[in-house]
Amino acid sequence: MPDAPILQVTDLSVEYAAERQDVRAVDSVSLWVGKGEFVGVVGESGCGKSTLLFAIAQLLSPPASIVAGSVSFNGQNLVTMTEKQLNVLRWRDYSVVMQSAMNALNPVISIGAQFRDALQAHGRFSAADIADRSGEVLALVGIDRVHLKSYPHQLSGGMRQRAMIAMALLFTPDLVIMDEPTSALDVVAQRSLMGQIRELQRTLGFAVLFVTHDMSLVSHYSDQLLVMYAGQVVEIGLTRTVFDTPAHPYSRGLLDAFPSVRGERRRLTGIPGSPPSLGRPPSGCRFHERCPVAEAECTTEQPELYPVGEVASRCLLNRPPAVKG
Amino acid sequence: MSAEPPAGGEGVSSQERPGPLLEATGLTKHFKVGGNLARKTLHAVDDVDLVINPREIVALVGESGSGKSTVARLLARVYMPTRGEIRYRGQSLASMRSRRQSMRYRSDVPMVFQDPFSSLNPAYPVSHGINRGLILHRPELSRPQRRAEAIRVVETVGLRPAAHILDRFPYELSGGQRQRIGFAQALAYRPTVILADEPVSMLDVSIRIGLLNVMADLREQEDVSFLYITHDIASARYVSDRLLVMYAGHIVESGPTEEVLAAPKHPYTQLLLSAVPDPRAGIADGPIDKGEPPRVVDPLPGCRFRRRCPLAIDACSTVSPALRELSPGHSAACHVAR
Numbered sequence: 001m002p003d004a005p006i007l008q009v010t011d012l013s014v015e016y017a018a019e020r021q022d023v024r025a026v027d028s029v030s031l032w033v034g035k036g037e038f039v040g041v042v043g044e045s046g047c048g049k050s051t052l053l054f055a056i057a058q059l060l061s062p063p064a065s066i067v068a069g070s071v072s073f074n075g076q077n078l079v080t081m082t083e084k085q086l087n088v089l090r091w092r093d094y095s096v097v098m099q100s101a102m103n104a105l106n107p108v109i110s111i112g113a114q115f116r117d118a119l120q121a122h123g124r125f126s127a128a129d130i131a132d133r134s135g136e137v138l139a140l141v142g143i144d145r146v147h148l149k150s151y152p153h154q155l156s157g158g159m160r161q162r163a164m165i166a167m168a169l170l171f172t173p174d175l176v177i178m179d180e181p182t183s184a185l186d187v188v189a190q191r192s193l194m195g196q197i198r199e200l201q202r203t204l205g206f207a208v209l210f211v212t213h214d215m216s217l218v219s220h221y222s223d224q225l226l227v228m229y230a231g232q233v234v235e236i237g238l239t240r241t242v243f244d245t246p247a248h249p250y251s252r253g254l255l256d257a258f259p260s261v262r263g264e265r266r267r268l269t270g271i272p273g274s275p276p277s278l279g280r281p282p283s284g285c286r287f288h289e290r291c292p293v294a295e296a297e298c299t300t301e302q303p304e305l306y307p308v309g310e311v312a313s314r315c316l317l318n319r320p321p322a323v324k325g
Numbered sequence: 326m327s328a329e330p331p332a333g334g335e336g337v338s339s340q341e342r343p344g345p346l347l348e349a350t351g352l353t354k355h356f357k358v359g360g361n362l363a364r365k366t367l368h369a370v371d372d373v374d375l376v377i378n379p380r381e382i383v384a385l386v387g388e389s390g391s392g393k394s395t396v397a398r399l400l401a402r403v404y405m406p407t408r409g410e411i412r413y414r415g416q417s418l419a420s421m422r423s424r425r426q427s428m429r430y431r432s433d434v435p436m437v438f439q440d441p442f443s444s445l446n447p448a449y450p451v452s453h454g455i456n457r458g459l460i461l462h463r464p465e466l467s468r469p470q471r472r473a474e475a476i477r478v479v480e481t482v483g484l485r486p487a488a489h490i491l492d493r494f495p496y497e498l499s500g501g502q503r504q505r506i507g508f509a510q511a512l513a514y515r516p517t518v519i520l521a522d523e524p525v526s527m528l529d530v531s532i533r534i535g536l537l538n539v540m541a542d543l544r545e546q547e548d549v550s551f552l553y554i555t556h557d558i559a560s561a562r563y564v565s566d567r568l569l570v571m572y573a574g575h576i577v578e579s580g581p582t583e584e585v586l587a588a589p590k591h592p593y594t595q596l597l598l599s600a601v602p603d604p605r606a607g608i609a610d611g612p613i614d615k616g617e618p619p620r621v622v623d624p625l626p627g628c629r630f631r632r633r634c635p636l637a638i639d640a641c642s643t644v645s646p647a648l649r650e651l652s653p654g655h656s657a658a659c660h661v662a663r
Contacts, residue, residue: 187600188596188614189388213529216603219603257531257533258530259537260559260603261601261603270533274499274500274529274532
């Protein structure tokens with residue numbers, strides 16, 4: 001990594017309290033985000049990717065709680081901080097953009113008033129300053145400042161999502177955490193928003209942690225990629241490397257599940273079966289039931305993340321020979 | 326594809342020339358919006374012509390709000406058209422007035438819905454929905470015959486062991502399995518055309534392909550045609566023979582899928598294609614279009630794409646372009662496209 005990471009997550013585990021047995025939705029995940037870096041987290045629904053992101057942003061509410069690990073942000077451990085301490089950092093040092101902008105924005109107050117709330121949480125600003133800064137960030141995402149007076153329902157889906165991003169940039173934070181910000185958008189609006197996020201990131205220098213189920217979406221934008229399956233990281237590495245030479249069978253399967261608009265038209269197979277329940281994860285490798293190259297050992301032996309070239313993969317087939325037997 | 330699909334479905338029609346199964350001409354649906362005093366009209370679908378031939382998979386692609394689901398609902402007789410005609414095997418739907426004719430049409434042209442979590446009754450095992458359809462549409466079957474037929478359709482959509490699956494409740498099945506049940510229900514009617522409205526968009530990416538393969542297999546093995554409605558042009562390419570691109574209530578381009586994708590004529594199709602993320606290809610830093618939706622409430626005359634169009638000329642703001650055939654079977658509604 002280029003600089004010291006601004007975000008360092010170490011062995012983070014999250015459990016949902018349940019009647020019989022607690023459900024471990026995030027199992028010992030480690031990741032780091034460098035200054036100005038774009039890190040993508042991909043996985044299917046229920047793989048724990050959104051829970052991971054909420055845990056990092058300290059937004060979990062019961063029955064979910066962090067049971068182990070640390071989240072070090074600019075050298076401070078967020079996990080042990082109080083709400084009061086966190087409120088100083090929120091919006092200012094890191095911000096979160098939620099999946100559905102319609103639900104994340106307050107429908108009964110104007111966009112400008114919501115921006116004002118966020119600004120006033122961190123100090124006293126004159127009305128003129130607030131208007132200036134709000135107009136400025138809206139302009140950054142390509143929305144005319146007249147919309148400060150608009151209510152969320154008066155904006156299109158794409159505009160609402162861009163307004164959310166503008167709000168996240170009010171203080172030019174070091175890190176913007178995004179939970180599928182484009183999944184409700186049409187492909188053209190999605191493409192435009194992704195390009196815009198990348199552009200803003202280049203000019204303002206913030207880092208992005210981006211969660212999505214759409215692997216092809218992040219392929220062009222992220223520096224580092226994490227592939228999650230059943231609560232665990234199964235592959236982590238440079239995005240281009242993971243795409244060009246996926247090491248884990250699940251990453252290969254995911255990549256092969258996307259039909260392409262270009263190139264030869266061929267029959268794809270996808271991945272058989274469906275993702276496991278996190279309440280009772282399969283024994284051994286969690287992917288073995290759906291894995292095309294599973295061996296007998298995979299049903300009992302739990303793989304760790306093994307280095308494979310420039311990436312790390314949680315697959316027994318990638319285990320270095322020295323460790324074997 | 327297991328077999329190379331005939332381009333434009335003409336492999337079948339040129340041999341025997343059976344007319345189209347389903348044909349719509351000038352199909353239009355307007356909704357009144359904004360209360361009685363405002364009197365605004367939302368033009369959901371305007372002047373759509375479409376044809377579905379036997380054993381053909383036609384994909385209807387468009388962004389949200391383009392009117393593609395309204396087209397499906399018009400074809401399924403959920404909505405009555407404001408103008409225009411739909412013919413099934415040459416007979417106008419408007420003339421099918423008796424219950425018998427109407428039932429016959431519904432069993433021949435069933436619909437599969439987007440959300441497999443709300444389209445199955447949670448209080449009954451999955452056999453219930455299939456049985457009800459069989460009792461209603463194929464009353465000649467005895468109880469054991471119905472069971473045998475239910476097992477056959479469930480196996481056809483790739484769920485095994487079928488007898489076991491039939492006794493499951495919807496909550497015991499995964500999203501992909503539930504959507505397969507949706508297809509099995511439709512299949513039990515012995516349909517000729519299945520209207521599939523975004524059947525895979527709610528499913529996880531790893532299992533979408535499986536469902537698309539079910540559609541391709543049903544065409545091969547059961548001779549079913551499909552209208553596949555989607556916003557995902559890559560999946561449309563994967564299964565379809567012919568592609569219709571919809572924008573703001575109009576069909577702006579139609580033609581054999583591979584031809585449309587290789588040489589898109591309409592600027593909207595070009596924009597759509599350039600926006601599709603493709604991990605196997607590099608990214609082209611094209612002009613950034615914000616993707617703002619067009620106005621379909623009381624639209625003014627002229628091309629509805631003109632405000633976003635890089636090629637717009639004066640005529641585009643006064644005259645609505647009609648679909649013109651630019652090469653055999655390949656048409657676009659654009660004044661400029663050649």
